[in-house]
Amino acid sequence: MDDLPALSPASVLVLTSISQGQIYGYSIMQGTAMPSGTVYPILSRLEKAELIISRWQERPPEEKDQRPPRKYYSLTVKGEAFLATENDPLATSVQVGAESAS
Amino acid sequence: MRATLVFQRGFLWGTACALPAFARAEWLATWSAEVWHIQNGGVGWKESWRFTLGSVADILASRRDHPQEPSYLIHSPAGCLLTMALVNAPLALLGLFSSSLYRNLWFNPLRDAIRGRTVIPVFNAWHQQLYIAALCFLIAIVVAAASPRPRVFSECRLCWNMSFNRAVLFYLTKLLLATSLFEYGLTLTALLPPLQIYGSVLAYVCMLRWAIRDQQQRCPVCLRRLTSPVQFGHPSCSLLDRDLQEYVCGDGHGVMHIPVAPLSGESPQAWLPLI
Numbered sequence: 001m002d003d004l005p006a007l008s009p010a011s012v013l014v015l016t017s018i019s020q021g022q023i024y025g026y027s028i029m030q031g032t033a034m035p036s037g038t039v040y041p042i043l044s045r046l047e048k049a050e051l052i053i054s055r056w057q058e059r060p061p062e063e064k065d066q067r068p069p070r071k072y073y074s075l076t077v078k079g080e081a082f083l084a085t086e087n088d089p090l091a092t093s094v095q096v097g098a099e100s101a102s
Numbered sequence: 103m104r105a106t107l108v109f110q111r112g113f114l115w116g117t118a119c120a121l122p123a124f125a126r127a128e129w130l131a132t133w134s135a136e137v138w139h140i141q142n143g144g145v146g147w148k149e150s151w152r153f154t155l156g157s158v159a160d161i162l163a164s165r166r167d168h169p170q171e172p173s174y175l176i177h178s179p180a181g182c183l184l185t186m187a188l189v190n191a192p193l194a195l196l197g198l199f200s201s202s203l204y205r206n207l208w209f210n211p212l213r214d215a216i217r218g219r220t221v222i223p224v225f226n227a228w229h230q231q232l233y234i235a236a237l238c239f240l241i242a243i244v245v246a247a248a249s250p251r252p253r254v255f256s257e258c259r260l261c262w263n264m265s266f267n268r269a270v271l272f273y274l275t276k277l278l279l280a281t282s283l284f285e286y287g288l289t290l291t292a293l294l295p296p297l298q299i300y301g302s303v304l305a306y307v308c309m310l311r312w313a314i315r316d317q318q319q320r321c322p323v324c325l326r327r328l329t330s331p332v333q334f335g336h337p338s339c340s341l342l343d344r345d346l347q348e349y350v351c352g353d354g355h356g357v358m359h360i361p362v363a364p365l366s367g368e369s370p371q372a373w374l375p376l377i
Contacts (some may be wrong), residue, residue, distance in 0.1 A: 014361070018196025023137070024139075025132070025136050026136055026140055026143075026153065029153070033153065035153075035159075036152075036153045036154075036156030036157070037154050037155070037156030037157070037158065037160060038156075038157075038159070039156075040156065040157075040159075040160040040163075041159065041160055041163035041164070043166065044160075044163065044164065045167070067138070067139075067142075068131070068134060068135035068139075069135060070135050070136065070137050070139060070290065071131075071132045071135065072137075080352070
């Protein structure tokens with residue numbers, strides 16, 4: 001657990017939003033009530049920290065419309081581990097205890 | 103709706119120019135697709151523009167996370183001065199041409215019409231130009247006196263001082279060339295007072311800022327632009343985990359640490375010599 005990065009509350013909110021099934025930028029904005037100028041830099045940093053992974057929307061070849069593919073985000077194993085730690089009350093209390101002891 | 107989408111895509115294209123080239127295509131595809139889906143999802147134009155304007159914050163964050171490599175035109179000090187001189191040359195010719203044109207116009211029967219149309223008459227504008235140029239030169243000298251001198255972990259003070267003198271000379275030459283660009287800009291916009299005052303002064307301030315940033319990112323020994331920028335630290339941990347960019351000299355002279363947000367009371371950058 002030592003290699004997990006320290007994240008801001010907004011980043012944790014975005015991570016939680018992705019884990020709840022909001023997988024593209026605008027839905028994450030709606031889920032977190034944060035503007036696009038906050039959400040997209042957080043997504044870039046989470047991707048750089050390997051907590052999430054992005055992929056382009058797959059479209060069947062028979063679709064002839066001009067709809068551009070969206071970018072979808074999903075949690076990595078590391079991201080799931082981070083959220084599990086973040087949501088674990090025991091881990092949180094241990095962390096708080098360690099911080100107050102130091 | 104279609105017109106809004108076209109404007110929004112144009113806006114995204116324009117802002118994407120500020121991104122590093124390697125990240126531009128993917129960034130543009132991500133944002134354009136999202137804007138298209140928002141527009142076609144029945145969202146109002148205000149909401150869709152609010153989303154699009156957020157791209158500016160994303161661009162700024164990306165630029166901070168991916169510091170850019172310098173252009174090869176300004177990599178070496180000679181190349182940098184040559185490029186600035188080459189930009190100066192056509193502007194000087196244009197400035198001479200336009201100033202002679204303005205003089206002819208002034209002695210022409212049309213002068214009354216010009217005087218009526220322009221807020222600043224040409225001869226007064228010349229005086230004002232000289233005044234502003236002198237003021238700018240003064241600012242340049244003051245800025246030069248406060249030239250960023252990095253902390254150095256070296257024992258060779260004599261070599262360091264010689265290199266520092268070269269750096270100051272190069273810095274002053276750059277500022278002089280920037281000032282002359284400003285002067286030509288003033289001459290060229292003599293008949294457009296708002297553009298002359300606001301546009302030229304803004305451009306001059308931008309050029310000065312560029313000159314300072316350029317000087318910060320040069321090797322103090324060979325004066326070449328430092329390369330391979332790497333981001334360290336975290337913006338929210340400015341005390342214990344300093345937010346800084348590390349550059350390395352291509353010739354192996356050393357490593358420069360430049361804080362993104364310098365703290366007061368401390369040298370803005372630190373140079374670690376490797377040779």
